[in-house]
Amino acid sequence: MTASRTTYAMTTVTAAACAAVLATAMPATAINSYNATPAPERTEVGALVATWDNDDDPATPDRVDWVCSGTMIDGNTFLTAAHCTTDWPANVRFYVSLDQDVQAGLDRAAAAHPGDPAAQARSVAVEGTAHSHPAYPGPASDTHDISVIELPASAVKARWSFTPAPLPRAGALDALGPQGLNDTSFLVAGYGTEEAERGPGGQTHPGGGVRMKAPVTFNALNSAWIRLSMTAPQGNGGACYGDSGGPNFAELKGGRTLVATTITGDTPCYATNVVYRLDTPGARDFLKPYVQLP
Numbered sequence: 001m002t003a004s005r006t007t008y009a010m011t012t013v014t015a016a017a018c019a020a021v022l023a024t025a026m027p028a029t030a031i032n033s034y035n036a037t038p039a040p041e042r043t044e045v046g047a048l049v050a051t052w053d054n055d056d057d058p059a060t061p062d063r064v065d066w067v068c069s070g071t072m073i074d075g076n077t078f079l080t081a082a083h084c085t086t087d088w089p090a091n092v093r094f095y096v097s098l099d100q101d102v103q104a105g106l107d108r109a110a111a112a113h114p115g116d117p118a119a120q121a122r123s124v125a126v127e128g129t130a131h132s133h134p135a136y137p138g139p140a141s142d143t144h145d146i147s148v149i150e151l152p153a154s155a156v157k158a159r160w161s162f163t164p165a166p167l168p169r170a171g172a173l174d175a176l177g178p179q180g181l182n183d184t185s186f187l188v189a190g191y192g193t194e195e196a197e198r199g200p201g202g203q204t205h206p207g208g209g210v211r212m213k214a215p216v217t218f219n220a221l222n223s224a225w226i227r228l229s230m231t232a233p234q235g236n237g238g239a240c241y242g243d244s245g246g247p248n249f250a251e252l253k254g255g256r257t258l259v260a261t262t263i264t265g266d267t268p269c270y271a272t273n274v275v276y277r278l279d280t281p282g283a284r285d286f287l288k289p290y291v292q293l294p
Contacts, residue, residue, distance in 0.1 A: 034232045034237060035214055035215060035232060035235055035236060035237040036212050036213065036214035036237040037212065037213060037214070038100070038210065038211070038212055038213075039100075039189050039211045039212055039213035040100050040211070042189050042211060042213060043098060043160065043161065043162035043163070044071055044072045044098075044162045044163060044164055044165045045069065045070075045071050045072075045098075045165075045189045045190070045211055045246065045247055046069070046070055046071070046072060046078060046096050046097055046098040047066040047068070047069055047070075047096070047097045047098075047099070047102040047125075047191045047209070047211075048066065048067050048068040048069065048070055048078070048080050048084055048085075048094060048095075048096060048149070048245065049064065049065070049066050049067070049094070049095040049096070049097055049102065049106075049121050049124065049125045050063075050064070050065065050067050050088070050092055050093065050094055050095070050121075051063065051064045051092070051093045051095075051117045051118055051121050052088055052089045052091060052092040052093075053089050053091050054089075060118075061091060061092075061093065061117045061118060062117060063117060064106065064117035064118075064120045064121050065106070066097070066102045066103065066106065066191060066208075066209055066242070067084060067242075068080055068081060068084035068242065068243075068244045068245040068246070069189070069190035069191045069192065069242065069243050069244065069245050069246030069247075069262070070084075070096070070149070070245040070246060070247075070261075071165045071246065071247040071258055071261075072096075072098070072156075072162055072164050072165065073148075073164050073165055073167060073258065073287075073291050074164045074290075074291045074292070075153045075156065075157065075164065076150060076151045076152065076153035076156060077148050077149070077150060077151070077290050077291050078096045078128065078148060078149040078150075078151060079146070079147075079148055079165075079245070079247075079258075079261065079287075080147050080148070080149065080244070080245030080246075080261070081145050081146065081147060081244045081245035081261055081262070081263055081276070082132040082133050082136035082137075082143075082144065082145045082146055082147040083136075083137075083145055083244065083263070084147060084244055084245045085130040085132045085147040085149070086132050086136065086147075093118070093121070093127060094127070094128055094129075094130050094149055095121045095122070095124075095125030095126060095127045095128065096125055096126055096128055096149055096151055096156075097124045097125035097126075098156075098159070098160040098162060099124055099125075100210065100211050101209065101210045101211075102124055102125075102191060102209050102210070102211075103208065103209025103210065104209070104210075105123065105124035106120060106124055106209070108123075109121075109123040109124060126151050126152065126155045126156055126159065127151075128149040128150050128151035128152070129149065129150045130147060130148075130149050131147060131148050131149075131150065131290070132146075132147040133145070133146050133147065133286050141222075141223065141224060142223065142224040142280075142282055143224075143263075143276075144282065144286070145263050145276055146261065146276060146283055146286055146287075147245070148287070148290050148291075150290065165247060165249070165256075165257075165258035166255065166256075166257050166258065166294070167257070167258055167278055167287070167291070167293060167294060168250075168252065168257050168258070168259045168278055168279040168294070169279065169294045170279055170281070170284060170293075171279055171280075172252060172257070172259065172279040173221060173226065173250075173259060173277060173279050174221075174279075176252075181218045181221060182217075182218055184218060184250050184251060184252070185215070185250070185251040186215065186216045186217060186218065186228055186248060186249065186250050186251075187213055187214070187215055187216070187248070187249045187250075187256070188213065188214055188215075188216050188228065188237070188238060188239050188243070188246065188247070188248050188249075188262065188273060188275075189211065189212065189213040189214075189246055189247050189249070190211070190212065190239055190242065190243030190245075190246030190247070190262060191208060191209055191210060191211055191212075191242055191243065191246070192208055192239060192240045192241050192242030192243030192244075192246070193208040193240045193241045193242050193269075194208075194240060194269070208241070208242045209242075213237075214230075214236065214237020214238060214239075215235060215236055215237060216228040216229060216230055216236050216237065216238055216248070216273060217229045217234060217236055219272060223280065224276065224277055224280055224282065224283075225263075225274055225275065225276065225277060226248070226259070226260050226274075226275050226277055227272050227273070227274055227275075228248060228272065228273045228274075228275060229271070229272060230265070230269070230270065230271055230272060230273055231270070231271060232270075238265070238269060238270075238271075238272075238273050239262045239265060239269070239273045240265075240269035241269070243262045244262055244263060244264075245261055245262065246261065246262045247260075247261065247262075248260040248261065248262060248273070248275045258278065259277065259278055259279060260275035260276055260277050260278055261275060261276050261278070262275050263275060263276050
C-alpha cells in the first residue's frame, strides 16, 4: 500500500490528494527517526507553506501550515510536487521557507500575530506563484507529479543564503546501469513526520517541521520513478508525510545532484520511498521554462 508523502489538513475537496493529516504540529525530528540527522547545512532545501480558507468566509484565509518539502533549483525557483500545489480552495496562497525549523517559526508567529495567517506565513516565508504540470495527474506510469513555485529573487536573497541544487543531465540515472545504481550513495531530505507509532488512540506520525536528512539505497528504476529502500537494518532512513516534493540526492561524478523528488511510499513509512525522476524527457520539458538545465 502506498500513500502520498503530504501532510496538510484540508477540506473534502482535497481528500483524495491528502493521504495523512497531522492532528498536532509539534517541533521535533523529521524524516524517519532511525538513521536520520538534522540538516542545517542543506540550506537549499525548504518547506512549502500555505494559507487557505477553512470556513464560510473565503475573503480572508483562516489557516496556515507547512504542507510539503522542496528544493531551490536556482535563485528564485522552488521545486516541489504537483499534488502539493493542486486541489486547494480558490484563495490558497503559497510561500517558501528555507528556515531549519519552520514549525517553531510558525508557533512564534502565531503568538505574535494571532488570528492573522497571512502575517504568520510572511514571518517565516516568502510568497510565490505555483506552476503545476498541466498534465497532472497522469497515468501511474508517469503521473507528472511535479511543480515549481516562482519566487521574487530579491526577497529570497534578503532572507537566506544558499547554493541551488544542481539538476541531473538527461538520462543520468539510466547511464549508471544496474551496478552503478547499486553503488550510488543516495540521500533524502525534508521536513516530514516520523514513521508510524501505535498508541492508545491508534497509529500516529509524530514530529515534522524541522529539516532532516537520511541515507537511502537504490531498489529499482523505471521510466519515471526510482524506488529507494528505507530499511533500518541496512543503515537507511527514509521519507514520510510532509516530505512530498522534497529532494533525493545522488552522488554523481563526485558531486551531490538532485535526481528525484519524494512522492509516495508505504503507508507506515518503513520500507520504500517512491520518487519522481528529474532526468527524464517529461520532467526536463516541464522544467525547461523555469531553470537552465544541464
